[in-house]
Each structure stands twice: as structure tokens, then as C-alpha cells.
Amino acid sequence: MQVGEIHQLLVDRFGSEKITGLKTDTKDPWIEVAPAAIHEVCEFLHDDPRTALDGLCDLCGVDCLETDPKKKNPVEPHVEVVYHLYSYTHRHSCKLKVKLPRWRNGEKGQPPQLPSVSGVWDVANWHEREAYDLVGIEFLDHPNLRRILCPEDWEGHPLRKDYEFPLEYHGIRGK
Amino acid sequence: MQVEDPRVVEFDVRTDEMLINMGPQHPSTHGVLRLLLRTDGEVVHEVTPHIGYLHRCAEKIGENLSPPQWIPYTDRMDYLAAMNMNLGFALAVEKLVGLEVPDKAMVLRVIIAELGRVASHLVGMGAYGLDLGTFSPFLYAFREREIILDLFEEVCGARLTYSYITPGGATHDLPDQITIPPGLAQLTGRNPHTTLSWMDACRMFLDWMGPRIEEYHTLLTRNAIFIKRTAGLGILPRDMAISYGCTGPVLRGSGVNHDLRRDGEPIYTRMYQGYQWAVQAAPFQDAPRDVILGDNWCRFYVRMREVAESINLVRQALDRYPKAEGTHRLPFKMGQKLPNDEVYLETECPRGQMGFYIVGDGDAEPFRARAKSSCFCNLSVCGPLCEGVLIADVPAIVGSLDIVMGEIDR
Numbered sequence: 378m379q380v381g382e383i384h385q386l387l388v389d390r391f392g393s394e395k396i397t398g399l400k401t402d403t404k405d406p407w408i409e410v411a412p413a414a415i416h417e418v419c420e421f422l423h424d425d426p427r428t429a430l431d432g433l434c435d436l437c438g439v440d441c442l443e444t445d446p447k448k449k450n451p452v453e454p455h456v457e458v459v460y461h462l463y464s465y466t467h468r469h470s471c472k473l474k475v476k477l478p479r480w481r482n483g484e485k486g487q488p489p490q491l492p493s494v495s496g497v498w499d500v501a502n503w504h505e506r507e508a509y510d511l512v513g514i515e516f517l518d519h520p521n522l523r524r525i526l527c528p529e530d531w532e533g534h535p536l537r538k539d540y541e542f543p544l545e546y547h548g549i550r551g552k
Numbered sequence: 553m554q555v556e557d558p559r560v561v562e563f564d565v566r567t568d569e570m571l572i573n574m575g576p577q578h579p580s581t582h583g584v585l586r587l588l589l590r591t592d593g594e595v596v597h598e599v600t601p602h603i604g605y606l607h608r609c610a611e612k613i614g615e616n617l618s619p620p621q622w623i624p625y626t627d628r629m630d631y632l633a634a635m636n637m638n639l640g641f642a643l644a645v646e647k648l649v650g651l652e653v654p655d656k657a658m659v660l661r662v663i664i665a666e667l668g669r670v671a672s673h674l675v676g677m678g679a680y681g682l683d684l685g686t687f688s689p690f691l692y693a694f695r696e697r698e699i700i701l702d703l704f705e706e707v708c709g710a711r712l713t714y715s716y717i718t719p720g721g722a723t724h725d726l727p728d729q730i731t732i733p734p735g736l737a738q739l740t741g742r743n744p745h746t747t748l749s750w751m752d753a754c755r756m757f758l759d760w761m762g763p764r765i766e767e768y769h770t771l772l773t774r775n776a777i778f779i780k781r782t783a784g785l786g787i788l789p790r791d792m793a794i795s796y797g798c799t800g801p802v803l804r805g806s807g808v809n810h811d812l813r814r815d816g817e818p819i820y821t822r823m824y825q826g827y828q829w830a831v832q833a834a835p836f837q838d839a840p841r842d843v844i845l846g847d848n849w850c851r852f853y854v855r856m857r858e859v860a861e862s863i864n865l866v867r868q869a870l871d872r873y874p875k876a877e878g879t880h881r882l883p884f885k886m887g888q889k890l891p892n893d894e895v896y897l898e899t900e901c902p903r904g905q906m907g908f909y910i911v912g913d914g915d916a917e918p919f920r921a922r923a924k925s926s927c928f929c930n931l932s933v934c935g936p937l938c939e940g941v942l943i944a945d946v947p948a949i950v951g952s953l954d955i956v957m958g959e960i961d962r
Contacts, residue, residue: 403894404647404893404895405894405895405896431791431794431795432797433797434797434896434898434905434907434924435907435922435924437909437922439911439919439920439922440920441919459896461896461909465794465808465810468815472896498795498797499792499795499796499797499932499933500795500796500797500929500932502932503928503929503932504797511609511611524604525603525604526603526604526607526609526961526962527604527607528604535612536609536611536612
């Protein structure tokens with residue numbers, strides 16, 4: 378199935394409030410999903426025999442903030458979560474995107490929230506922990522949302538564009 | 553009837569569960585991996601892997617470097633298969649900028665990538681023998697790998713972190729004349745001052761290496777003790793393997809016939825078109841009686857079969873190379889601007905499917921460079937696999953997943 382067909386299937390099922398967009402003029406076309414609907418959309422894509430997207434290749438966060446003031450047409454500041462799905466049955470793939478505000482309620486330091494898909498694919502458990510750790514996205518209903526790569530008492534999320542490297546960590550001095 | 557005895561209360565000796573740390577500096581954890589075991593006597597109830605000891609945030613570094621500059625960082629992810637890491641990233645960049653490398657570069661990449669796979673699986677085999685308490689396979693594996701490293705050194709000057717395959721092709725062509733690698737001269741009884749072409753040296757190595765595989769099978773695969781330690785243990789069912797995102801030999805050991813060299817995206821599969829080879833996946837007809845689909849033995853055997861298959865591929869690619877057209881390298885500037893687009897590409901690395909996700913924004917440096925690690929996903933299944941096994945079997949199961957911490961922690 379092409380991404381366009383999967384998009385049509387999703388719009389028929391969930392309506393355009395939950396399936397908010399389709400981008401095709403790109404190398405890997407993607408479907409944009411409303412944050413609140415991501416779990417049910419993923420569950421449908423996983424269970425429905427027409428799509429049978431039983432593999433989650435990758436899940437990662439992207440912090441969209443242009444730090445270069447000279448850049449023309451900077452992006453609207455937001456955070457994206459990107460899902461790359463693959464079907465071992467039909468050998469087709471699909472890419473989903475969710476757009477979130479950079480901070481919950483605009484308060485800096487409060488990570489935005491998104492339903493977890495770790496109940497759909499077990500591998501999402503660790504990928505979501507990594508996205509939480511490095512990009513700072515809180516996954517609701519995640520069984521064990523702790524940092525995975527950084528130490529547990531680390532402050533901040535390193536892959537945020539405005540992340541500031543700590544000057545000191547347990548007596549180890551940075552620059 | 554219970555008698556109050558103050559001495560017993562004083563020590564508070566408990567006979568129930570115990571928490572044991574295995575690692576981070578434990579020889580069987582393949583690097584700095586810490587496993588927290590909750591045990592009841594000899595039986596493991598729960599395993600919690602703690603990772604991140606090698607974390608360098610290579611993805612953040614990648615946002616500040618152009619793709620050719622980030623290639624050395626991909627070397628250091630899976631440092632046992634650096635060539636395959638280079639290839640995965642180079643292909644992702646080529647997909648992003650719309651570059652198609654000529655025939656000659658593709659054949660060259662097949663030769664190098666498959667030799668890299670052989671070298672990587674040799675370490676996997678040797679280290680797995682070490683995990684199970686036998687030392688000699690490790691020595692044989694490193695003897696063979698040494699020659700591959702010598703061949704790589706002649707090609708690009710490095711022995712571990714090559715940075716050889718770059719966007720556009722590869723940095724150098726195969727050398728015309730080299731001195732025979734010392735290990736190869738010794739093993740084949742040649743004069744160590746012999747000079748010959750790189751391709752002849754490679755062929756000579758393959759001719760010598762091919763028959764050795766049967767020896768490894770005698771040493772490990774069909775060894776009664778080895779079978780006792782691996783068969784029927786750490787069984788990973790097909791659906792669980794897919795749900796946990798397992799890839800590579802771990803997935804194929806569970807009976808999924810899936811290999812990106814055949815089933816991947818066209819930019820990758822076109823490299824492997826026209827070769828005679830087959831995807832190696834369980835179940836195997838020649839498996840010993842106690843083997844169950846998806847156990848440690850199956851995962852190990854998939855790797856061993858892939859070594860033979862890769863040797864076969866390199867032989868065919870060497871025959872093609874002199875006739876291949878085009879150049880080994882298309883120009884790709886250090887500061888070449890990346891288009892305003894994003895791509896994701898997975899390739900079949902020895903340990904599984906390594907994915908690179910690159911977002912370009914018109915600058916030379918990508919806006920986001922993401923490396924999806926195959927070992928990261930393969931390791932995430934080790935918790936459920938180790939439930940209810942004996943402590944001594946934990947290294948056997950973790951070893952069969954064949955992880956490299958540099959890639960997990962990035």
C-alpha cells in the first residue's frame with residue numbers, strides 16, 4: 378500500500394480532525410496525526426490486516442527551533458515526533474508525524490505530553506524513553522518513563538536546540 | 553511453634569530474592585553494559601539492563617557537522633563493523649541529495665561491506681565462545697579477522713575506524729600492488745615479501761578462509777557442550793521478535809525471512825542485484841535435535857551461514873570489479889548544501905538494521921541527524937528473554953544477541 382492509500386484509509390476511519398495532513402512532495406511521504414489520536418491510529422495501523430504495520434523501525438523526536446537569526450523563513454517553533462513503521466507481511470512502510478508545542482502551556486522546562494504507543498509495539502518502550510531523555514517529550518501511560526542514556530540526575534534535554542551544556546556535574550567541570 | 557532467638561534477629565539473614573549487578577565491567581557483557589539481576593537462588597526473575605555508559609550524544613554532534621565530517625563518528629558506533637556503518641550513512645546522504653553512485657563504486661562497496669560483515673561475525677563467533685567458556689575459537693576468529701584488517705589497512709590506512717565509504721563512493725580505489733599481509737603469507741606458506749594485487753590477495757584469503765568454516769562448525773556449532781549451552785535456551789518467538797524491533801540475525805534466527813539487502817529500499821538493493829546468494833533464516837534442516845526455532849543456537853547459526861554467504865558475494869564482486877564502469881568516487885564537497893527535505897534509510901548491518909534519519913534545512917549541516925541503532929532494539933528484548941533462566945545462562949543469552957555498546961549508547 379502506498380502512503381496515499383493508507384492516508385485515505387485513515388481519513389475514512391478517523392476523520393480529518395485526527396488525521397491532519399499528508400505531505401507527498403518529499404522523498405519519504407508522511408501522514409500528520411493529531412497528538413491526542415496517535416495511540417488509536419497506531420493501534421489501527423498495527424491491527425488492521427490491510428496495513429498490518431507490525432514493525433516500528435524508529436521513533437524519534439525533532440526539536441524545530443531555528444537558532445540562527447540570519448536564517449530566512451525560520452520554522453515555527455515546535456517539536457515533532459516521527460514514527461517509521463514497516464509491515465513484514467506486506468513489505469510496505471509508512472511514516473507518521475505528530476507536532477507538539479515546545480513546552481507544555483508555554484512554560485519553559487515543562488515537557489509537552491503525548492500518548493505512548495508502547496502498548497502497540499514493545500520496542501517503543503525504549504525509543505520513547507530515549508526521546509524523553511534527549512528531546513524532552515513526556516509520554517503518557519508509559520510503563521517506565523525514566524532517562525535511558527543520560528544519568529538519572531541529568532538536567533535538561535541535550536537534543537533541544539536551546540540546550541545549554543552544564544558547567545559542572547558532580548565535581549566534573551565543563552568548559 | 554516459634555522460639556524467639558535474639559541472635560537470629562540480629563543478623564536478619566534472608567533467603568528470598570537477591571539483587572545482583574552484572575557489569576558494567578564484566579567480561580561477558582561485551583562492553584560497558586550493566587545488568588541488574590533479581591534472583592531467587594540460581595534462578596533469575598528479572599533482568600534490567602542499564603545502558604548509557606558510552607553515551608556521547610553523537611546525534612547532537614551530527615547537527616554541527618556536515619555529512620563527510622560526521623562519517624568518522626559513524627565509525628565509532630558499531631566499531632566492529634565500521635565499514636557497514638559508513639555505508640549506511642553514506643547511502644542515507646545520497647538518498648537525501650539524490651546522488652546515484654556509478655557501477656564501480658557499488659561493486660567496490662559490496663566487496664568492502666561483505667568483508668566487513670565477515671570480520672564482524674568472526675568477532676561475534678569468537679566472543680560468543682568466550683561467553684560460554686571456550687577460548688580457542690576466539691583465537692582462530694582473530695587470526696582470520698587480522699587478515700581482513702590488513703586488507704582494509706592497504707585500502708584506506710586504518711584498521712578499525714576506516715571512514716572509507718563516504719557520500720559519493722569511497723575515498724580510494726583498490727590498490728594495484730601490495731605486499732602480502734603477514735598473516736596470510738604465514739598461513740599459506742608464501743614468501744612474506746611477495747607483492748601482488750589487492751584483489752589477488754583478497755581472493756587468496758577467501759580461498760583459504762572458505763574451508764575454515766567447516767572447522768568452526770566442528771569446534772562450536774556441532775560441539776555437544778556448545779549445543780547443551782545454547783539449544784532450547786533464550787527462545788524468541790517470531791511475533792515477539794517483531795514487536796521488540798529485533799532485526800538482523802536475531803530476527804532471522806526467529807524464522808523471519810527478511811534481509812534488507814534483498815527487501816530494502818531500491819537505493820540499497822540495487823547494489824546487490826545480479827548476485828547469486830540467499831537470505832539465511834531459521835529453521836534449518838541440519839539443526840541438531842534439541843534446537844528450537846528462535847533459540848540461541850539458531851541466532852548463532854544464522855551468523856555462521858552468513859559468513860559463507862558473504863564470502864560467496866565477495867568472490868562474485870571481485871570478478872565483476874575489473875569490468876565495472878564509472879569511477880569509485882563522485883565529488884561530494886565538504887560543505888555541500890543539503891536540500892530542504894528529510895529521509896530515513898535502513899541498511900543491513902551485521903548486527904541488524906541500522907537506520908539513519910537526516911533532516912536537511914538548506915545548510916551544509918543537517919538540522920537533525922538521527923542514528924537508529926539495531927543493537928539498542930535487540931538488547932531491549934533481553935529482559936523478557938532472561939526471565940526464569942539460570943544465572944549462568946544470562947551471558948549465553950546476551951551473547952547470542954551479539955551487541956556492541958558503542959552503537960547502543962551512541
